Amino acid sequence: MNLNLRHAVITNVTGNDQGQLQDTIVDAIQSGEEKMLPGLGVLFEVIWQNASEEDKKDMLSTLEQGLKK
Template sequence: MNLNLRNAIIHNVSGNSQTQLEDTIVDAIQSGEEKMLPGLGVLFEVIWQNSSEDEKKEMLTTLENGLK
């Protein structure tokens, strides 16, 4: 992914409230548009980088269960 795209996505949501972030995520998922996937990936990257090891394990368990 182009670093400029990553920075643009982060810039666009920086300072957003939890409600605004949730709306962004829900809208991206509900739209089902492929062009939204990079943005969701960047948001997940931020979550991952700012999570503890226990939180990462919990996310991986949730992901694994969701893919069964």
């Protein structure tokens, strides 16, 4: 079976408003199911590709801070 995960995730959320997108992200994180991780990765890819350089730096800083022990 040849599944295009990126296409499936994007198709599933296209047209969603911010509230629906937030619900999707929160539900995926709260479920704790590893099968949700690829979908979150696709959403992050969309964010990254559409972010300004300043936004990317902010995201990287936030990520770095969140990963510090």
